Each structure stands twice: as C-alpha cells, then as structure tokens.
Amino acid sequence: MTKRAPTTSAEQIKGSVKEAIGKLTGDVRIEAEGRRQKDEVRSPRETGPRKD
Numbered sequence: 001m002t003k004r005a006p007t008t009s010a011e012q013i014k015g016s017v018k019e020a021i022g023k024l025t026g027d028v029r030i031e032a033e034g035r036r037q038k039d040e041v042r043s044p045r046e047t048g049p050r051k052d
Contacts, residue, residue, distance in 0.1 A: 011041040
C-alpha cells in the first residue's frame, strides 16, 4: 500500500492546534513548532507582500 502525503489544509490544522496548545500550556517550544509547521505548508503565493 502506498503512503499518501498529508494535504496542505491538514498540515495547517495540525500546526494551528500545536500553536494553540503551546499558548495554553505556556510551552514556547510547542508554540513555535506549530507556527513553523503552518509556515512550511503555505504556498509561495501567500509568502510575498500583499498587493492591494
């Protein structure tokens, strides 16, 4: 059986949950890990400056 890669939205949700748990518990390491995880899955279109 082949292993499927996690979807972008699933990875963003996991990152958000980790970040929230880190904030609730005061664990800055978990909070930073969640923030990093969310940032990794953002598409290149989202990382540049916004053009209004």
